[in-house]
Amino acid sequence: MKQCDYLIVGAGSAGSVLADRLSADGSRVLVLEAGGSDDDAMVKIPALFAGMFQGPNDWNYNSEPEPGLHGRRLFLPRGKMLGGCSSLNALIYMRGARTDYDRWVSDFGATGWSYDEVLPYFKRSENNAEIHDEYHGRNGGLHVTRERWLSPHAEPFIEAAAASGIARNDDFNGAQQDGTGLFQVTTHRGRRCSAADAFLRPAMERPNVEVVTGALVRRVVLDAGRAVGVEYIENGFLHTAVADREVILSAGAYNSPKILMLSGIGPADHLRDIGIDTVVDSPHVGQNLQDHPLTLLHWDTDSADTLGDLAQPAYMDQWLADGTGKLSSNAAESAVLWRSDSSLPAADFQMVFVPGYFWDHGFRRPTVGGVTIGLSYNGPSSSGSVQLRSSDPTAPPRIVSNLLSQQSEVDAVLRAIGLAEEIASRPELSATFGERVNPGRSVGKAELAAWVRADTQHMYHPTSTCRMGVSGEGVVDPDLKVYGVEGLRVVDASIMPRIVSGNTNAPAIMIGERGADLILGKSSNVAAEAVAV
Numbered sequence: 001m002k003q004c005d006y007l008i009v010g011a012g013s014a015g016s017v018l019a020d021r022l023s024a025d026g027s028r029v030l031v032l033e034a035g036g037s038d039d040d041a042m043v044k045i046p047a048l049f050a051g052m053f054q055g056p057n058d059w060n061y062n063s064e065p066e067p068g069l070h071g072r073r074l075f076l077p078r079g080k081m082l083g084g085c086s087s088l089n090a091l092i093y094m095r096g097a098r099t100d101y102d103r104w105v106s107d108f109g110a111t112g113w114s115y116d117e118v119l120p121y122f123k124r125s126e127n128n129a130e131i132h133d134e135y136h137g138r139n140g141g142l143h144v145t146r147e148r149w150l151s152p153h154a155e156p157f158i159e160a161a162a163a164s165g166i167a168r169n170d171d172f173n174g175a176q177q178d179g180t181g182l183f184q185v186t187t188h189r190g191r192r193c194s195a196a197d198a199f200l201r202p203a204m205e206r207p208n209v210e211v212v213t214g215a216l217v218r219r220v221v222l223d224a225g226r227a228v229g230v231e232y233i234e235n236g237f238l239h240t241a242v243a244d245r246e247v248i249l250s251a252g253a254y255n256s257p258k259i260l261m262l263s264g265i266g267p268a269d270h271l272r273d274i275g276i277d278t279v280v281d282s283p284h285v286g287q288n289l290q291d292h293p294l295t296l297l298h299w300d301t302d303s304a305d306t307l308g309d310l311a312q313p314a315y316m317d318q319w320l321a322d323g324t325g326k327l328s329s330n331a332a333e334s335a336v337l338w339r340s341d342s343s344l345p346a347a348d349f350q351m352v353f354v355p356g357y358f359w360d361h362g363f364r365r366p367t368v369g370g371v372t373i374g375l376s377y378n379g380p381s382s383s384g385s386v387q388l389r390s391s392d393p394t395a396p397p398r399i400v401s402n403l404l405s406q407q408s409e410v411d412a413v414l415r416a417i418g419l420a421e422e423i424a425s426r427p428e429l430s431a432t433f434g435e436r437v438n439p440g441r442s443v444g445k446a447e448l449a450a451w452v453r454a455d456t457q458h459m460y461h462p463t464s465t466c467r468m469g470v471s472g473e474g475v476v477d478p479d480l481k482v483y484g485v486e487g488l489r490v491v492d493a494s495i496m497p498r499i500v501s502g503n504t505n506a507p508a509i510m511i512g513e514r515g516a517d518l519i520l521g522k523s524s525n526v527a528a529e530a531v532a533v
């Protein structure tokens with residue numbers, strides 16, 4: 001039987017950081033990861049991230065029929081390997097707005113998580129190649145850079161957005177989030193820099209860290225109200241591992257609540273329906289699921305300078321030689337961070353320009369050239385849920401994202417489509433954008449709202465299913481301790497009280513950084529001192 005001080009479930013974005021920080025002082029750390037190794041060229045090549053969908057490194061979940069999306073089931077990829085979703089994601093480095101974190105404190109009682117308090121943790125994890133100021137770190141493990149390959153359309157897109165009244169912004173993670181500019185990405189020398197690369201692999205060099213892959217945790221073992229270990233399945237056999245100090249769930253926004261519920265911690269009526277004895281009646285476990293709806297617009301193009309010819313062997317040769325060329329691109333080049341309503345406290349849309357088709361998660365690949373504008377709605381009001389399908393730990397959870405269940409959300413998307421069309425029709429982009437093909441010509445203004453519901457997917461950002469909050473409203477307290485149980489915390493994207501208005505990898509890594517300090521009893525001032533630039 002394995003024994004450790006800290007037992008971390010899941011080697012994803014947050015779990016990898018925890019493994020590094022908790023082991024640095026000599027504590028014995030055991031990481032149990034259901035997936036396998038990330039030793040796969042597809043993981044390393046930024047442009048091929050969607051090629052991993054439905055493969056062996058993907059949990060390959062699907063939602064239940066979505067009421068706001070004409071009853072469609074959404075495909076929900078999640079990384080199942082070392083690095084978790086940071087090994088399969090689209091590599092955009094984006095933290096969200098100052099107000100996101102300040103509202104965690106004011107609206108949810110998440111003491112200690114204001115923007116000024118979490119900024120040192122973003123900086124501590126970061127190694128930014130280009131931006132060196134008070135908002136960025138340069139000594140962390142996570143490499144953040146500009147793209148190595150940009151199409152000739154990237155700058156004209158920014159110029160067209162500027163001509164439409166959007167201010168230029170060269171750092172979406174700096175003083176101001178709104179504006180138009182180029183993305184930064186989590187790559188190093190043209191290769192993906194996952195949380196496993198940045199944090200887990202350095203930690204694995206220490207003798208006090210053990211990482212077990214292919215270990216599916218089925219439940220937390222509780223003894224007299226305290227978490228003392230977990231049960232996990234490896235190679236078809238059931239094992240128990242014991243934690244002398246704490247068990248920490250970092251299994252992500254779908255699987256952390258699943259493990260809690262399999263352990264008898266969750267909504268009592270739901271657990272009763274599934275046939276699981278309730279240990280702690282915690283009604284918010286699995287509730288409050290949020291994600292960013294993503295509406296993808298497509299145009300044809302006469303330009304040959306797109307990502308449509310990625311399969312050419314020359315690009316692989318180039319990437320293998322020096323990590324440059326089209327395969328080093330994550331496809332998301334230029335962005336507009338924009339408020340669909342000027343009274344909002346932060347940008348509620350992230351408009352993403354892609355010099356190629358990204359359509360139906362990349363499954364739909366038209367043979368002719370095209371370009372895409374993705375509209376990520378970063379201010380959603382809808383929320384869904386994660387529930388158990390059965391008490392079988394290998395059964396996928398029952399997920400309803402509930403995207404666009406409010407008409408006001410569809411109206412916001414329609415306003416963002418208006419801006420996208422304005423930008424696409426500007427003279428700066430006349431060599432880029434041809435005829436709009438999706439929505440097609442038959443979709444007029446009257447049909448557009450229905451098209452939005454028929455076509456919108458999600459931005460792969462589930463959060464908030466184990467949300468942090470005050471007693472009675474949260475699953476975990478502001479120290480990330482699970483209410484009602486000793487020795488158990490959740491540390492991953494599921495603890496966000498409300499989804500941030502940006503991509504969620506950097507925030508999950510920040511949560512890992514701050515979670516580690518909370519576990520070790522260190523204050524955020526320590527983190528601030530550690531990253532002083």
Ligand SMILES: Cc1cc2nc3c(=O)[nH]c(=O)nc-3n(C[C@H](O)[C@H](O)[C@H](O)COP(=O)(O)OP(=O)(O)OC[C@H]3O[C@@H](n4cnc5c(N)ncnc54)[C@H](O)[C@@H]3O)c2cc1C
Nearest residue numbers: 010012013014034084085089090091092217492493503505
């Ligand atoms: C396709 C895609 C594109 C994305 N693009 C971006 C982007 O461009 N930028 C960005 O910022 N964010 C992006 N994201 C989101 C971001 O990557 C995630 O929000 C973030 O990685 C979540 O971190 P986490 O630590 O909460 O969970 P994860 O990284 O998902 O880690 C959870 C880990 O736990 C393991 N696990 C789960 N259940 C068990 C179990 N029962 N037993 C043992 N192990 C288990 C999983 O296999 C996984 O390794 C994207 C996500 C996806 C899927």
